Amino acid sequence: MRVCVVGAGAIGALLGVKIWHAAGGEHAVTMVGRAGSHLSAMQRDGLRLCGESVADDVSASGDNGGEICMRTGERNAAFFSSLEDVPQKQDVVFLALKENQLAQIMPGLPSVSHAETVYVTLQNGIPWWYFQIYSGPNEYANKVVESVDPQGVLFHGIDPCRVLGCVVYPAARKKEPGVVEHVEGIRFPLGELDGSHSERAERISQLLVTAGFKAPVVEDIRSELWLKLWGSLAFNPISALCHATLGELCTFPPSRELAVRMMREAEQVGIALGASFRVPLERRLDGAASVGAHKTSMCADVEAGRPMEVDAIMASVVELGALTGVFMPSVSAVYALLQLLNRQLDQGVSFPAVPAPLPDPKM
Structure with a gap:
């Protein structure tokens, strides 16, 4: 599976490194981050993930050092500053940016998407898609939540049929450029906007479970x-x-x-x-x-x-x-x-x- 994580901050880094490490490089994981010291450190020295849960993982697998490191040049690991630079289409794109940053990356989404690419949303709070494919009271269907999506840029620009909702419970923090600490928590419940139990939701759930997370598919995201x-x-x-x-x-x-x-x-x-x-x-x-x-x-x-x-x-x-x-x-x-x-x-x-x-x- 080709996995792209857009937003290489604490949560994005946690996901990308754990998915890549658990699969032993079998999944191609691409991290897309904002140009700056953090991205430069990742491209130069790799993305390092530490924390008690990480130490337990590497100890159980026989690794040393108490951290996981994903480096450019290692099997199926890559870091870029924009979606347009990613050379291949992706099967799943984790959107690990704050909601007010998503409009900036929208022009690049088509360049990494094929007909079946799924976008997994990881934003806090009420998402822009809340009233899309909505089964609640009819009077609210297809309303734009202006406070998070002014003028409906995301509402009209991203196909909701590609979207899989996800709730982020883990806490992580960036310790220094290129280094992220997993503080606590492993739950990423996810679900289809229409409440269905789809094959793609199960596939992405299994991807996260294999990486050491709890990711149940829920009927009411x-x-x-x-x-x-x-x-x-x-x-x-x-x-x-x-x-x-x-x-x-x-x-x-x-x-x-x-x-x-x-x-x-x-x-x-x-x-x-x-x-x-x-x-x-x-x-x-x-x-x-x-x-x-x-x-x-x-x-x-x-x-x-x-x-x-x-x-x-x-x-x-x-x-x-x-x-x-x-x-x-x-x-x-x-x-x-x-x-x-x-x-x-x-x-x-x-x-x-x-x-x-x-x-x-x-x-």
Whole structure:
């Protein structure tokens, strides 16, 4: 199988290296990343993946060093800065970019696509295709989610019949150019937009399972997206605004109560759109709390001086709340604060990293 990962950041790197390593080079894996120090390091020295789970994998396989390295020139491994440079058509393209970056790579997709190429979407929050091939309330079918897809560029430019939805649960981070650490998590549930159990979904699921991930094919990918977004909508903003870890914000009573209110509001929107929530709210909170001293991706963006992924995670839900007539006072208030914080980041204001607190010796 020919596999292309567009977006060589933390999650894209995790997928690409693990797929390539597990197959022993049998699958041709191409990484496409933005020109810069990270891509240069990968092209020069290879893409290195480390972390406890990786150390376990290489130990079990008899490898040494506690990391996996995928290098240019090794069997079926390649790195490029644009899709147009990829020399062959691909069987599956993992779109591991933020949603606001996807329009930039759309012109290059035809150059790597044949008639059966599948696009697996890995974006956080509400995706542009949410109301395409949609079986929820009829009045919402084929609506464009403007907050994530202004003017419907993705909606009209990418064939939804090629799309396979996927929810990203793992956490990973870029340690230095060319080096990515797998922090925790291995779940990538995926599904067809129409809820069918297709051969291609099973094939891609097996590709991910062989690479060491849990990738069940689910019948309702939109409900699975809401389950992830349900927590991200609350945990990410609170963590970013307060430089707090998941353990802190989910166990400190005032911030936990705020998270509950935000999640209740979002739940009403999801239900109005036909989604279901298979995990109780308190269990979702407790699961996040159990992760402990881990900062969310939004918090990491703030401390690195990068603009946050606000539109897909928050603006989209506010938009859908207005569409369904759901009153969302807590979500709207936190969204306003997050917009201001993003504006400060755009203006170059820095927010240095705050170390995670040491355990309380009295506890």
